[in-house]
Amino acid sequence: MSLLEVKDLQVRVEEREILHGLSLTVNPGQVHAIMGPNGSGKSTLSHVIAGKLGYEVTGGQILFRGEDLLEMEPNERAAKGVFLAFQYPVEIPGVTTWNFLHAALNAQRKARGEDEISSPAFLKKVREVAKSLNIPQDMLKRGVNVGFSGGEKKRNEILQMALFEPAVCILDEMDSGLDIDALRIAADGVNALRSPERAMVVITHYQRLLNYIVPDVVHVMSKGRVVKSGGKELALELEESGYAQFEDAA
Amino acid sequence: MPAVQETVERVRRIDVDQYRYGFETQIESDKAPKGLSEDTVRFISAKKNEPAWMLEWRLEAYRRWLTMTEPTWARVDYPKIDYQDIYYYAAPKPKKTLSSIDEIDPEILKTYEKLGIPLREVAILEGVEPPPGGPPSANRKIAVDAVFDSVSVATTFQKELKAAGVIFMPISEAIREHPELVQKYLGTVVPTSDNYFATLNSAVFSDGSFVYVPPGVRCPMELSTYFRINERNTGQFERTLIIADKGSYVSYLEGCTAPQRDENQLHAAVVELVTLDDAEIKYSTVQNWYPGNSEGKGGIYNFVTKRGDCRGKNSKISWTQVETGSAITWKYPSCILRGDNSSGEFYSIAISNGFQQVDSGTKMIHLGKNTSSRIISKGIAAGKSQNTYRGLVSAHRKATGARNYTACDSLLIGDKCGAHTVPYVEAKNSSATFEHEATTSKISEDVLFYCIQRGLSQEEAVGLVVNGFVKDVLQQLPMEFAVEAQKLISISLEGSVG
Numbered sequence: 005m006s007l008l009e010v011k012d013l014q015v016r017v018e019e020r021e022i023l024h025g026l027s028l029t030v031n032p033g034q035v036h037a038i039m040g041p042n043g044s045g046k047s048t049l050s051h052v053i054a055g056k057l058g059y060e061v062t063g064g065q066i067l068f069r070g071e072d073l074l075e076m077e078p079n080e081r082a083a084k085g086v087f088l089a090f091q092y093p094v095e096i097p098g099v100t101t102w103n104f105l106h107a108a109l110n111a112q113r114k115a116r117g118e119d120e121i122s123s124p125a126f127l128k129k130v131r132e133v134a135k136s137l138n139i140p141q142d143m144l145k146r147g148v149n150v151g152f153s154g155g156e157k158k159r160n161e162i163l164q165m166a167l168f169e170p171a172v173c174i175l176d177e178m179d180s181g182l183d184i185d186a187l188r189i190a191a192d193g194v195n196a197l198r199s200p201e202r203a204m205v206v207i208t209h210y211q212r213l214l215n216y217i218v219p220d221v222v223h224v225m226s227k228g229r230v231v232k233s234g235g236k237e238l239a240l241e242l243e244e245s246g247y248a249q250f251e252d253a254a
Numbered sequence: 255m256p257a258v259q260e261t262v263e264r265v266r267r268i269d270v271d272q273y274r275y276g277f278e279t280q281i282e283s284d285k286a287p288k289g290l291s292e293d294t295v296r297f298i299s300a301k302k303n304e305p306a307w308m309l310e311w312r313l314e315a316y317r318r319w320l321t322m323t324e325p326t327w328a329r330v331d332y333p334k335i336d337y338q339d340i341y342y343y344a345a346p347k348p349k350k351t352l353s354s355i356d357e358i359d360p361e362i363l364k365t366y367e368k369l370g371i372p373l374r375e376v377a378i379l380e381g382v383e384p385p386p387g388g389p390p391s392a393n394r395k396i397a398v399d400a401v402f403d404s405v406s407v408a409t410t411f412q413k414e415l416k417a418a419g420v421i422f423m424p425i426s427e428a429i430r431e432h433p434e435l436v437q438k439y440l441g442t443v444v445p446t447s448d449n450y451f452a453t454l455n456s457a458v459f460s461d462g463s464f465v466y467v468p469p470g471v472r473c474p475m476e477l478s479t480y481f482r483i484n485e486r487n488t489g490q491f492e493r494t495l496i497i498a499d500k501g502s503y504v505s506y507l508e509g510c511t512a513p514q515r516d517e518n519q520l521h522a523a524v525v526e527l528v529t530l531d532d533a534e535i536k537y538s539t540v541q542n543w544y545p546g547n548s549e550g551k552g553g554i555y556n557f558v559t560k561r562g563d564c565r566g567k568n569s570k571i572s573w574t575q576v577e578t579g580s581a582i583t584w585k586y587p588s589c590i591l592r593g594d595n596s597s598g599e600f601y602s603i604a605i606s607n608g609f610q611q612v613d614s615g616t617k618m619i620h621l622g623k624n625t626s627s628r629i630i631s632k633g634i635a636a637g638k639s640q641n642t643y644r645g646l647v648s649a650h651r652k653a654t655g656a657r658n659y660t661a662c663d664s665l666l667i668g669d670k671c672g673a674h675t676v677p678y679v680e681a682k683n684s685s686a687t688f689e690h691e692a693t694t695s696k697i698s699e700d701v702l703f704y705c706i707q708r709g710l711s712q713e714e715a716v717g718l719v720v721n722g723f724v725k726d727v728l729q730q731l732p733m734e735f736a737v738e739a740q741k742l743i744s745i746s747l748e749g750s751v752g
Contacts, residue, residue, distance in 0.1 A: 054703075054707050055706075055707075056703050057699065057703070058699075077706075077711075078703070078706045078707055079706045079707075079708075079709050079710060079711055081707075082706070082707055082708055082709040083709050087707075088707050090704065090707075092700075093704065094698075094700050094701045094704045096701060096704075096705075096718070096719060096722055097722055097723070098721070098722025098723055098724070098725035098726070099718055099719070099721065099722035099725075103718075104705075104708075104718065107710060107714065107718060108705070108708035108709045108710055109709070111708075111709040111710045111711070111714060112708075112709035115709065147722070164708065168708070168709070
């Protein structure tokens with residue numbers, strides 16, 4: 005069974021159709037890249053998979069391990085193992101990163117019928133994870149993303165990914181706002197989390213990110229559809245010739 | 255388990271519309287006839303075996319009250335109160351004179367047990383887990399005075415406090431046993447003529463706490479008073495007087511609850527604090543009177559006058575309040591900074607949900623030289639509630655070098671509530687430095703979605719964000735109460751999103 009299966013997905017936002025029958029099949033262990041110009045519907049796809057309000061699904065379905073994902077609340081999806089790394093992670097003043105992660109992890113564990121993790125055990129775990137990703141301990145004590153640089157925010161997303169151990173990670177424009185060094189650090193973090201059981205869907209404008217996170221499959225999106233799929237060389241081809249050639253195909 | 259997680263669990267266990275403290279205790283009581291007259295005032299004074307000077311003081315206040323009109327300037331709206339339709343005195347019927355806690359009516363003891371208030375003299379040993387890196391919680395003792403309707407039913411740890419020279423007793427007893435202290439200070443911070451509700455209180459107050467900390471003494475434990483309204487149609491008019499003599503320190507906490515009833519009940523308290531040279535009083539309130547039901551029916555009218563007088567040089571008064579209850583709150587804990595170099599603080603969390611109306615804030619009156627004050631107010635409005643911060647900062651002509659910092663933040667949950675900030679600033683000398691910052695924000699969809707994508711439910715997410723918003727103020731509370739307050743905040747916001 006495939007891990008994530010998007011079938012003929014049609015989505016509207018305020019009467020305007022954004023996705024017109026998008027299909028995608030992601031298997032465990034794979035890294036898929038979704039590329040496309042602004043407005044092609046990439047972020048809409050990631051939001052609909054995660055369950056954000058404000059999108060109306062008018063047709064098609066999304067299956068996660070064969071289960072209907074669209075029937076689940078967003079927090080249920082998280083507990084099942086769907087993780088979205090946000091393009092713009094929000095700031096939550098007054099809530100320490102440590103506290104936030106503990107509350108979220110326990111909420112997920114509870115939803116899965118697992119025991120909660122105690123404060124000392126959690127502290128140990130989060131410190132280990134942070135260390136393995138070269139994330140300074142200091143970040144855990146600060147308010148969630150408050151005063152973080154662009155790079156720190158993205159690393160915080162990767163820290164959460166490592167901690168929650170999701171089955172599918174969707175990385176929405178992870179490269180936006182990062183300089184080349186920050187990008188490399190973030191990509192190293194993501195690569196460390198690649199595993200035969202886990203799949204990743206990397207959404208990006210630019211081929212640049214894919215130099216660091218090398219995909220198994222590349223999809224080109226245009227006007228709400230996948231217009232071409234191929235291997236990692238497809239990304240290089242796009243870099244050369246741009247998206248214009250696909251506009252007509254859509 | 256971190257406190258936030260605990261909050262989140264607590265929320266899960268609670269049904270919408272459930273007020274935890276809404277039960278009623280079945281107990282026989284001794285009441286004054288309904289309504290207010292000179293006879294009512296005499297009745298109360300006689301019940302308390304008061305000396306003549308006290309009765310005279312009350313009667314003077316009563317006569318003054320007859321000439322006053324109810325204030326209407328606050329941003330609150332309620333039907334006219336019929337002051338003749340209220341019982342001004344209700345006391346649990348005593349079986350005989352009490353000589354120890356074991357003789358208190360077991361029903362009352364049970365009430366306080368249900369409320370989680372330890373009346374037996376046991377130290378609070380159940381610490382809360384300290385935050386990572388925080389100090390371990392000590393095995394602290396808290397002395398409690400419990401006021402049930404109009405009388406104080408028990409004061410714990412009397413002996414130990416006495417050894418330290420601290421007087422902590424019901425004010426009705428203090429009037430008899432320490433008349434010189436009461437006469438010297440009562441009404442000197444909030445005069446009997448101060449305002450409509452304070453004047454009413456002066457005439458009919460029935461009980462409350464009295465604290466005197468002698469010079470140079472650091473009170474060996476937290477003092478706490480727990481107020482409970484039980485009787486139907488009964489007003490509660492408690493009076494608290496705390497005096498910190500030269501170089502002393504005391505931390506005091508009050509908590510309040512009431513049964514769930516359809517009709518509104520009046521609570522008009524007066525609290526007076528006095529600090530002499532180099533003394534400090536820290537006064538914390540967790541106010542959780544019944545707020546009314548989800549249709550806005552019932553609830554307590556909370557019209558309270560609280561004021562502290564930093565009478566001596568280098569003295570300090572700090573108010574911390576967590577206001578979650580009451581249908582209407584009208585309350586402005588204030589500081590008169592009379593002594594040179596004295597300082598006042600006001601930390602407030604005011605939460606309104608349903609149809610609650612809150613008009614609360616503070617007054618910092620700078621009279622002495624080099625006085626400073628600090629105001630941190632966090633207002634949270636949800637449901638169809640209205641939440642107003644009203645504050646005055648003033649510097650007298652002679653108050654050179656006065657400094658104030660004010661930060662008022664409001665958080666809106668949903669789009670049917672309102673938050674308002676009404677600051678008054680008066681500086682009558684050019685050396686005063688007053689700073690004022692105000693923000694209003696909403697819990698955004700993006701923040702909620704972020705939290706929910708990480709596995710939290712909508713309610714857990716709101717609880718988390720709100721607890722983050724009020725953190726600066728929660729940190730001012732003694733630790734046990736900070737945890738309690740944090741739970742209360744989440745419960746108060748139950749059902750506010752959706």
